[in-house]
Amino acid sequence: xxxxxxxxxxxxxxxxxxxxxxxxxxxxxxxxxxxxxxxxxxxxxxxxxxxxxxxxxxxxxxxxxxxxxxxxxxxxxxxxxxxxxxxxxxxxxxxxxxxxxxxxxxxxxxxxxxxxxxxxx
Numbered sequence: 001x002x003x004x005x006x007x008x009x010x011x012x013x014x015x016x017x018x019x020x021x022x023x024x025x026x027x028x029x030x031x032x033x034x035x036x037x038x039x040x041x042x043x044x045x046x047x048x049x050x051x052x053x054x055x056x057x058x059x060x061x062x063x064x065x066x067x068x069x070x071x072x073x074x075x076x077x078x079x080x081x082x083x084x085x086x087x088x089x090x091x092x093x094x095x096x097x098x099x100x101x102x103x104x105x106x107x108x109x110x111x112x113x114x115x116x117x118x119x120x121x
Contacts, residue, residue, distance in 0.1 A: 002105055032097060033089055043096040045089035052085030053078045 010023035033045055061073030078088065 002101075028101065029089075029092070029097070032092075032100065033087065039100060043093055043100055045087070046091045047087045047089050051088070052081045052083075053088050054081050054085050 006023040013019040013024050032039075032043065036043060036045055056077045056079075058072040058075045058077065061071040062069050063073060064070045
C-alpha cells in the first residue's frame with residue numbers, strides 16, 4: 001500500500017505540478033521530524049544548530065490552476081525567529097530514514113496480521 005501511495009503521488013505531482021524527481025516525501029519526513037526524539041540516536045535531522053522559524057501560509061486569493069488568478073495563495077512563508085518557532089531541518093540521515101520507514105511498515109503489517117487473526121480464528 002505504501003508503495004502504491006508513493007507511485008500515485010509521484011504521478012500526480014508529475015502531471016499537475018511538473019515535479020518529476022521522485023515521489024513527494026514531505027508528509028513522511030514531517031512525521032519523522034516530530035518523532036525524532038523517540039528515535040534518537042537512530043535518526044537525526046540537522047537544523048543549523050537549533051534555528052527556529054515562524055511559518056505562515058498565504059490564504060488570501062483564489063483557488064485556481066492559473067497562476068495569474070491564484071496569486072500567492074497556498075504559498076508557505078517562513079521568517080527566522082529569535083524566540084519560539086519551529087524547526088526546519090536542512091538534512092537528514094537518508095539511510096536511517098528509510099530503515100525506520102521499513103521497520104514501521106513491518107511492525108504495522110505484523111500488528112494488522114495479529115488483529116486479523118483475532119477476527120478470523
